[in-house]
Amino acid sequence: MNPTSRAFLLGPLLKRVSRSFYLTLRILPPAMRDPIGLAYLLARAADTIADTSLVSPERRLDLLLSLRAQVNGAPDDAALARIADDVAGQQTQQDERVLLESLGAAFAILRDLNAADRDAVRDIVTTLTTGMEFDLRTFPDETSGQIAALERFDELDRYTYLVAGCVGEFWTKMTYAHMPGALKAAPDAMLARGVRFGKALQMTNVLRDCPRDLRIGRCYLPAAMLARRGLAPHDLLAPDASSRAQPVLADLLRTTLSLFQDAIDYTLAIPPGAVRLRLACLWPIMIGLDTLVLLARNRAWLDPAQPSKVRRNDVYRIMAVSLPLVASNAMVRAWAARRVRAIEAEL
Template identity: 25%
Template sequence: MNDPASRAATVAAAKQSIARGSKSFAAASTLFAPKVRERAWLLYAWCRACDDIADGQDHGHDMTGVADGPERLAMMTAKTEAALAGVPVGEPAFDALRLFAAETALPPALPRDLIAGFALDAEGWRPQTEQNLYRYCYHVAGVVGSMMAIAMGVSPDDHATLDRACDLGLAFQLANIARDVAEDARAGRCYLPQDWLDEFGIPAEALLAPQYRDRLGSLGERLGLLAARYEESARYGTPALAFRSAWAVLAAAGIYGAIGRSVATLGPRAWDARVTTSRQAKLGFIRRAFDEARRRRVLYPATERDATLWTRPR
């Protein structure tokens, strides 16, 4: 797209999408340098639109569930492939992907990996094992972390940094799953591995029954602690980023990581009300991240990634 006015309109729509869909990510994105910030909005707009299409929701809210998952997936795939081929789609979110892909030389395999995650949902897939859970989290969030790193200027060949970026996506998704256990259950979904449910004697069809709430709280704590491990690993990728990108990433890690930590702390009470991070807390994480970013090479020196953590496919 060579028309500056058309690009500006697409960026404006993307900015509106992130403002509606995630106050946490919107707050963190303001810390990016202008070019990176716009590309973050463009990527978010496409990811948000695909998620909404798959789940029958509006900017991540009011999930209703869908009865035509395969048809939605086919439509989403066709528009995504058109965008990757440089064809104008006529919808802001998919034209946002077209812009993003052209401006970053995005490897097409990455957005296709995200679509594969939505395909799992369209099939009514559920994780049977912890390894299944990690692979799902990669497809719906870890790959987004890798694409965001590319938006920040990381080379697609820098696998070490992309691994760390993927870790942050995994951390966010694990925290998401922990926070949304009740909402997902009411929509007929469960992302807790079946072997975990078997371990705690919780029937998937009665996940929210009062007699299982204490055990469910223990699983929420497990998810929150796993999210924290991946969040910590991700921080060691920030020395490879420019200061403002590192600042934004570390702020997002703190803001969103607080959700997983809250679920872990609340235990059985984690689903009495939706866990959020207050505006005051967000500002605190942003201030803390500024100092952290300045000292990132000291705080997070080059080190081998924890080999016990699941890693993205190559």
């Protein structure tokens, strides 16, 4: 298959670089797959640029802003070549290199989308790259040995919107555009729930990935919350950090559970007959709540050697369990309530 073809980019390459998201994407109704898949590829390319630690943060920021400008304007062959030269060659994963070297083909797909989908993809990639820009401007070089923290919860809340809440918004817009009548609730209500849905998933990622992020100088746990418990960001690297920071984890788990309630309401506002769309929403909720159970039970949650991560086999188990649940609001709520009780029992 031609590595620059639409079929390759939105098929095999997307599958290889998106991992579990590809499972969700494939269950979506066909009309939604191309714009959402393309948005994912462009965002993944931007994320690879932002995360390539062998390139200086200043250079990564320049390349990230260049990519964003091309998403919103015309592709620049010289700028794309600079991305390939500076970043693609630093990738240990071949698929990441191929993605960065295929950006010209991705922009060709973007041009071929209808105007509404093209504008929506541009908007979501712009917002997501703003979140990546925030990271590069806020945190130190990963190799500096320094740690910087967000100051207040409202900064964390804004960050979760920039990197995930906006995805729930985009997803909702795509559903209204490509599945008219599928969502019976008012658009404003569904858009607000979609934002909180995305924030729920990102808060889960923040808590799960905290041990790794701390070791590259990034503390997303707000300094003000830590200070109320007598902690500073560098204290989270100490051997007893997990127990000392347990109250902070408990506070943020409660916040995240509240966000997941909106995610469940979002999913159950989709008619039971729209099974594919329901499953696409239900799977990340189930994986997310199972991750929170692991976090709540993990007394060494800040130890990178003891990650709170749902294993691949468990993902397939969740998919199997979801099938008899998906069409029943009562069964979905009962399943979620059991997970919430398991989490609350540990707080």
